[in-house]
Amino acid sequence: MSKSVVAKRYALALFESAQQNDQIAPIQADLHEIKKVFASNKELSQLLDSPNLSVNKKKELLTTLFKDANVYVLNTLSLLLDKKRIDEVVNITDEFTTFANDAAGVAEAKVYSTRPLTAEESESISKVFARKVGKQALRIENIIDPSLIGGVRLQIGNQIYDSSVSAKLDRLRKDLIGS
Template sequence: MAVTDRDAAPRYGKALFEAAQDQQALSAVSAQLAQVNAVIEATPELMPALASNNLTQTDKTTLMGLLTQDAGDLVKHLVQILMANGRILGLPAVIQDFSDRFDEATGHVDATVTTAVPLTEAQAQAMNQALAKQLKAKTVGITTVVDPSVIGGVKVQSSDLVIDGTVKTRLSKLRQQLLTN
């Protein structure tokens, strides 16, 4: 069975992470990969163009140069290796793998907090501290979502963890209990 780009991504992500760690450049490489990922997301036709047989090698090299123009040698070499090995479409998955490894190494966790009304700055800070303690993380990146249908309370999602203390969920559970009894 052939190895897909997504299957190969952890190998490349791990190799890049270890090389960046050896050079004490984890934060720099992480920031550079975030920039590359932003370009990929802003230009959806870029990755298919790089993988296409319709462009000349010179055109592909020019595109890769534009993609990595602000990146350091490690990121530039990664893109070149992926291109040479026919795995350029796996670049977003490699970036995600590196990001996951970086977050784990730095104790960073991302969480989505859903509330019925916007959180004040003080509430957001208190939520950040509470989540850091609950999730045993050094830092927590919170994305807030306002959804009036939750009525009240808070729903927190982080990776595979969901903490749902919303009024909507409580009412739904109560309705289920009433209907089953």
Template sequence: MAELATIARPYAEALFKAAVETGADLDGTADWVEELAAIAATPQVQEVAASPKVTDDQVYDLITGVARSALPSLAQNFLRTLIANGRLAALPEIAAQFRARVNEHKGSSDAVVYSAFPLDEAALADLRPVLEKRFGRKLNLSVQLDPALIGGIRVVVGDEVLDTSVKARLEQMKAALTA
């Protein structure tokens, strides 16, 4: 949705600049932006926010009431600005663009490691330098289970994919045999 991305960009940039200027922890800021985005993306919150009978303060109170912890003043001001400007629906895109901006600032990327089986911290620690060398940058790894892979892993970094899963190898063999 290009329009939403266009709307979100100035908000993400302004939040990034404000976080840097105030000396806020960028990862901590990204965490609360992502938490607020998850809350704002729920259909119930969207329905309440879209209602003409509900005030901006009531929407703000609803979102902050659902948040796991107290929000810093930067978060409170940012959320109030989004609500006042009717941009709450853009919050998930703002969070994604903010995280990308933080990663760019740090010279890293988010990576999702799909695995058929749970990976413990030791395995992830062994895997990290191999993947960082392969992709040529520092990676923020997260793991998701995907039993359909049968074995091995599939790593997604932006639009790059490294697939060493058993499922991928079987599909390659199938393609070679039927060709």
């Protein structure tokens, strides 16, 4: 995830406040939405970095944009503006997610498949592979990849479990050809 020490510190402070006030899930949801806005709207980042706009105007803009966000999230955004660290908001979101997942015993997983997984398939994959990585559950992001031909490829952190037909065919080809 993030390599920013600053992002980790802000995320930890926000996480501890969220934990004390039983607000982890709502804050995580708000941060996820804010991350999407910042990632998809580069003009917003440029505007917030602009010296032509006062800090108060920037705060008003963020308060208007994210008026339904949790008060802790809004306070964090305001603090980031004050400290000229608003460019860390995406990294802070990633770090907060890491803290929240660790506390809940959850790991993020990407499951590549040729078609959308059913709820039962996702649950089954979560149960089996969560134990393998020492977690209670997996939060699965299903990514459609027709090149797999069949089966699934699972990525949890830097671990990859590949039981796709294309990977099996590649292994068979290497065994037959000898390379």
